[in-house]
Amino acid sequence: MSRPIAWMLAAAGIALASSAPAGGAARRQGPVIRPATPRQILAAVRAPGARAVVLNVWATWCVPCREEFPDVMRIVSAYRGRGLRPVLVSADFDDQVPAARRFLREHGVDFPSYLKSGDDMEFINALSPRWSGALPATFVYDAGGRLEYFHEGRVPPLELERAVRRALASTAGRK
Amino acid sequence: MQLRALDRWVFGFWTALAVMGGVPARAQEAPPGLALGDPAPMTDVKMKNVDGREVSIADVQGTKGTLVIFSCNACPWAKAWEKRIVALGNSWQKKGVGVVVVNSNDPGRVAEDDYATMQKHAKERGMSYPYVVDATSDVARAFGAAHTPEAFLFGADGKLAYHGTIDDNAKEPGKVKTRYLEDALKAVAAGREVAVKETKALGCGIKFRPKA
Numbered sequence: 001m002s003r004p005i006a007w008m009l010a011a012a013g014i015a016l017a018s019s020a021p022a023g024g025a026a027r028r029q030g031p032v033i034r035p036a037t038p039r040q041i042l043a044a045v046r047a048p049g050a051r052a053v054v055l056n057v058w059a060t061w062c063v064p065c066r067e068e069f070p071d072v073m074r075i076v077s078a079y080r081g082r083g084l085r086p087v088l089v090s091a092d093f094d095d096q097v098p099a100a101r102r103f104l105r106e107h108g109v110d111f112p113s114y115l116k117s118g119d120d121m122e123f124i125n126a127l128s129p130r131w132s133g134a135l136p137a138t139f140v141y142d143a144g145g146r147l148e149y150f151h152e153g154r155v156p157p158l159e160l161e162r163a164v165r166r167a168l169a170s171t172a173g174r175k
Numbered sequence: 176m177q178l179r180a181l182d183r184w185v186f187g188f189w190t191a192l193a194v195m196g197g198v199p200a201r202a203q204e205a206p207p208g209l210a211l212g213d214p215a216p217m218t219d220v221k222m223k224n225v226d227g228r229e230v231s232i233a234d235v236q237g238t239k240g241t242l243v244i245f246s247c248n249a250c251p252w253a254k255a256w257e258k259r260i261v262a263l264g265n266s267w268q269k270k271g272v273g274v275v276v277v278n279s280n281d282p283g284r285v286a287e288d289d290y291a292t293m294q295k296h297a298k299e300r301g302m303s304y305p306y307v308v309d310a311t312s313d314v315a316r317a318f319g320a321a322h323t324p325e326a327f328l329f330g331a332d333g334k335l336a337y338h339g340t341i342d343d344n345a346k347e348p349g350k351v352k353t354r355y356l357e358d359a360l361k362a363v364a365a366g367r368e369v370a371v372k373e374t375k376a377l378g379c380g381i382k383f384r385p386k387a
Contacts, residue, residue: 121375131375132322153380
């Protein structure tokens with residue numbers, strides 16, 4: 001099997017798992033956080049099955065990340081049933097993963113998410129060359145994986161919601 | 176410079192439309208900062224150093240170049256790189272490169288980024304260069320600095336020669352492969368062109384004070 005296809009299948013598996021209810025262990029420890037390269041993260045964004053994708057890069061120690069998280073999750077909850085796929089990427093260091101899982105659990109995250117691995121610059125430029133690397137960063141993609149919206153810093157919730165609606169609408173318009 | 180002016184105009188145009196809600200906001204970002212070759216802005220603004228004196232970027236200007244790093248006390252990335260920043264700052268200051276580290280964070284957002292903790296860090300780490308407070312965050316805005324730590328290195332001609340991160344591994348100093356800032360310092364001090372002029376790393380967004 002070629003590596004790109006393998007990545008796509010793995011990403012599709014994660015995407016499917018994201019819609020499944022969390023198990024008992026996950027509820028206790030928090031959702032799974034998988035180390036992922038930029039390529040794997042973009043494969044998760046582009047995996048078939050979503051009508052739009054919201055990708056949020058965050059970290060437990062990042063104040064604006066924590067501040068915006070409830071807004072991001074509210075929008076995820078509101079639009080997930082309409083085909084919005086959430087992709088959360090933690091930029092925490094490895095030893096902060098338990099704290100990251102606790103944070104996700106406390107905020108009701110019931111889907112697997114990612115831990116950024118590999119070189120920072122490659123990761124930043126893979127998501128957007130316009131991104132400086134400051135956290136948090138939020139990206140909205142349409143069903144074709146086209147970047148519809150990007151915001152660096154605490155995301156204005158109304159702006160994010162409009163971007164999600166726009167991405168969902170653009171997908172509907174192509175059907 | 177004409178292109179940069181256009182960038183700013185385009186950014187302002189789309190931001191205004193987005194605020195008005197008339198046109199979808201797409202792929203927004205922070206306003207563009209300094210471009211390579213630009214001079215340092217706000218060089219005469221006095222900022223309070225950890226020793227109580229007021230210091231400007233012009234005051235620290237070196238004969239071989241000037242290094243301005245936006246950093247802080249609390250950010251894990253700033254902490255991870257702190258020893259390396261101090262080593263570079265102390266070393267290159269003696270070699271004719273002016274060095275200043277600027278804290279633009281609002282301590283009202285992160286208490287650990289206050290002046291007293293800056294003084295403590297400077298003493299404990301043995302900083303021999305100024306560590307100053309950007310009391311309005313306007314210096315960071317003028318540079319287009321977005322996160323900590325973020326380095327701007329100007330050559331002896333006053334033009335921006337390098338912008339970016341310290342090296343390629345914040346967490347594990349022993350696994351660093353490329354020392355971007357040190358390489359740039361060597362080039363600038365020798366009057367050579369910097370090979371890698373722009374780099375990026377993840378970091379904590381600057382907690383800007385509200386605009387006056």
